[in-house]
Amino acid sequence: LNSIGPSTYDLLSTLSSPRIISEMTYDEVTQLLENYYPKQNDIIEQHKLLSRVQKPDESISEYVTTLKRQASSCKLTCSACKAPVSDLFLRAQFIRGIHDSTIREHLLQQKDLTSDLA
Known part of the structure; x- marks a missing residue:
């Protein structure tokens, strides 16, 4: 106190x-x-993550850092097995939100793309 x-x-x-x-x-x-104090609304936090796209003046590493920070505040777990699925969401949102279409196309062509973005 x-x-x-x-x-x-x-x-x-x-x-x-x-x-x-x-x-x-x-x-x-x-x-x-x-x-x-109000409780965190998980749906709002997930919406923020899935709405986040790379800003025009933002580097890829800044974008990745922001996505990871946002994902850490989300409760992203499989309802059946309780395993975290945040890496899957991070990878999907990173690819979806990146501005450079050449990089996005290159990433989408990868068959074994990991979720380790940085």
């Missing part, structure tokens, strides 16, 4: 009222904050 800052402390005081924060357990304080 000493390092959360005055604005977060004020928020917690309001959320916990009439209880006193210093008398609450760590789990109780954490639960207050989890209930207050």
Whole structure:
């Protein structure tokens, strides 16, 4: 509680009222904050990933980095086996969103293209 800052402390005081924060357990304080802040919407995060295309002034490595960062915030798992499928989505979106059609065509001709983009 000493390092959360005055604005977060004020928020917690309001959320916990009439209880006193210093008398609450760590789990109780954490639960207050989890209930207050909105939960991540996985569908929105997946939509952001699948909508992301390379910007005209963006290098391929910057584009890949942005895609990987976006994919890391998505829950992309197979509903049947629970295995991560984020690499498949990354590879597909990378190819779909790249501006250079020559590079895209070259990538599409690869039969064993891995999802290791960088």
